Amino acid sequence: MIVLGIETSCDETAAAVVTGGRRVLADEILSQLEEHRPFGGIVPEVAARAHLENVDGILARAMDEAGLGFTDLDAVAATGGPGLIGGILVGMMTAKAIAAVSRVPLLAVNHLEGHALSARLVASVEFPYLLLLVSGGHCQLLVVEGVGRYRRLGTTMDDALGEAFDKAAKMMGLEYPGGPAVERAAANGDGGRFALPRPLKGRPGCHFSFSGLKTALRHTINGLPPGRLTGGDIADLAASFQTAAAETLVDRTANAIAEFRRLHPHLHAKGGATLVAAGGVAANRFIGGRLSDLAEKEGLALVTPPPHLCTDNGAMIAWAGIERLKLGPAGAMDGGLDFAPRPRWPLDPDAPPVMGAGVKA
Amino acid sequence: MGTAAIGQCMTDSGDRNPSVEISLPDEAATKSLAGWLAGKCRVGDILALEGDLGAGKTTFARAFIHALGGGEEEVPSPTFTLLQIYELPRATVYHFDLFRLENPEEAVELGMEDAFAEGISLIEWPDRLGGRPGGALPGDRLEVRLEFGPEETSRTAWLVGHGGWATRLKELRGLKDMTLE
Numbered sequence: 001m002i003v004l005g006i007e008t009s010c011d012e013t014a015a016a017v018v019t020g021g022r023r024v025l026a027d028e029i030l031s032q033l034e035e036h037r038p039f040g041g042i043v044p045e046v047a048a049r050a051h052l053e054n055v056d057g058i059l060a061r062a063m064d065e066a067g068l069g070f071t072d073l074d075a076v077a078a079t080g081g082p083g084l085i086g087g088i089l090v091g092m093m094t095a096k097a098i099a100a101v102s103r104v105p106l107l108a109v110n111h112l113e114g115h116a117l118s119a120r121l122v123a124s125v126e127f128p129y130l131l132l133l134v135s136g137g138h139c140q141l142l143v144v145e146g147v148g149r150y151r152r153l154g155t156t157m158d159d160a161l162g163e164a165f166d167k168a169a170k171m172m173g174l175e176y177p178g179g180p181a182v183e184r185a186a187a188n189g190d191g192g193r194f195a196l197p198r199p200l201k202g203r204p205g206c207h208f209s210f211s212g213l214k215t216a217l218r219h220t221i222n223g224l225p226p227g228r229l230t231g232g233d234i235a236d237l238a239a240s241f242q243t244a245a246a247e248t249l250v251d252r253t254a255n256a257i258a259e260f261r262r263l264h265p266h267l268h269a270k271g272g273a274t275l276v277a278a279g280g281v282a283a284n285r286f287i288g289g290r291l292s293d294l295a296e297k298e299g300l301a302l303v304t305p306p307p308h309l310c311t312d313n314g315a316m317i318a319w320a321g322i323e324r325l326k327l328g329p330a331g332a333m334d335g336g337l338d339f340a341p342r343p344r345w346p347l348d349p350d351a352p353p354v355m356g357a358g359v360k361a
Numbered sequence: 362m363g364t365a366a367i368g369q370c371m372t373d374s375g376d377r378n379p380s381v382e383i384s385l386p387d388e389a390a391t392k393s394l395a396g397w398l399a400g401k402c403r404v405g406d407i408l409a410l411e412g413d414l415g416a417g418k419t420t421f422a423r424a425f426i427h428a429l430g431g432g433e434e435e436v437p438s439p440t441f442t443l444l445q446i447y448e449l450p451r452a453t454v455y456h457f458d459l460f461r462l463e464n465p466e467e468a469v470e471l472g473m474e475d476a477f478a479e480g481i482s483l484i485e486w487p488d489r490l491g492g493r494p495g496g497a498l499p500g501d502r503l504e505v506r507l508e509f510g511p512e513e514t515s516r517t518a519w520l521v522g523h524g525g526w527a528t529r530l531k532e533l534r535g536l537k538d539m540t541l542e
Contacts, residue, residue, distance in 0.1 A: 157435075215415035219415075354435055
């Protein structure tokens with residue numbers, strides 16, 4: 001089974017070819033090509049036009065790398081949402097054209113499902129498992145019951161953690177993307193120097209709130225002597241921010257583990273429970289270390305997909321398509337060539353909404 | 362519920378862009394101002410939300426959307442997605458966040474022109490559109506600028522009327538010293 005995956009729902013133009021045997025035959029991401037890294041960082045491809053200009057080239061590279069033609073494929077999978085409608089349209093139209101011309105099935109994949117299932121592309125993770133999805137655009141805790149079956153335990157009421165890292169970096173004068181920049185700056189800092197809040201820590205539930213932490217960092221910076229921040233100040237601010245973020249994440253994830261345990265008591269009794277940490281923030285080693293400590297204490301195995309699978313990529317979209325195909329008719333998604341892009345597409349449509357209740361940080 | 366004190370209405374007839382300064386002692390006051398403004402808005406209105414990181418722009422937008430009948434809506438930060446759309450009973454609200462944009466041209470592809478015509482638009486980081494005359498930021502808009510106040514929780518809001526909003530904002534003069542509930 002061979003599936004082509006196309007991802008264009010947000011910043012990345014990406015395409016990958018993956019087999020049912022978990023072999024990644026090609027995995028092309030525009031921002032990782034040398035010629036698209038003029039400043040050494042990610043170039044946001046927010047504009048649909050940018051996706052349109054690049055998707056053909058990325059596709060050709062992926063098919064060349066895999067050494068395959070479109071008619072060799074068992075299906076074409078493309079992100080159908082959630083995300084920016086313009087980008088999704090480009091990916092879907094491209095996939096529809098390939099599907100129609102080459103007479104292979106089209107699979108519209110939920111971008112979040114791609115992240116949710118990516119751990120199974122690199123490790124033998126059985127359903128159900130607990131997923132912490134923490135990236136620039138998302139911050140959620142979900143129980144992955146099976147392909148297409150997700151129970152959301154918590155989400156952010158305001159900012160995603162990756163976004164909070166980016167904005168913290170901006171306030172400290174560090175570069176974009178903020179996650180790696182803050183992690184580097186924090187390496188030599190004192191995480192106890194500045195008393196930043198741990199939003200929602202100690203409170204029941206699994207929701208997140210990071211807006212208050214961001215604002216508290218702003219006030220802390222404003223309270224320092226005027227003028228440029230010193231290197232020592234930046235290191236201590238970064239370490240204090242990262243520590244506060246990690247402690248909040250661990251606290252909420254601990255509550256989610258308790259809930260997961262309540263939902264699946266037998267799994268824990270036999271010691272087969274797994275926590276998957278996915279999304280760009282999961283690549284932060286300090287946070288990864290704290291999550292690892294938590295998982296060990298709670299008796300769960302921690303699986304973190306490698307960084308290139310944590311950020312947006314085509315391989316996870318291809319893999320989600322394979323997971324669907326493997327289920328046969330039961331995994332069939334609505335749509336096919338008639339699929340209309342969905343800017344909003346929650347993994348768990350039945351989750352009770354969480355209000356931005358003005359969490360006091 | 363917080364109270365928002367309106368003071369120093371500098372709305373002289375000769376002032377091209379009249380402005381109103383509103384003191385917001387806490388977050389609840391920011392929300393009540395947003396809810397009150399939501400009641401004054403109609404399809405086609407554009408609110409440009411300005412202010413530094415952490416000033417409360419998204420908090421303002423969230424309260425605005427909830428006040429328009431979106432009480433059951435989750436209103437996450439749109440920084441990453443650039444745009445969140447809320448189809449509410451009274452109007453569709455387009456919540457833009459242009460923080461990540463590097464070129465004003467990129468905004469065109471977000472479908473801003475259509476949004477401006479079809480719904481109520483809330484725009485965070487409108488400066489990314491380029492502030493020059495003739496830029497993508499429409500002439501008819503209410504600028505809502507949030508600044509940090511003397512206390513950690515306090516803010517000062519400046520409402521500045523541009524284009525048609527100049528006249529509409531002047532109607533606020535009658536609200537001097539009124540308490541927003």
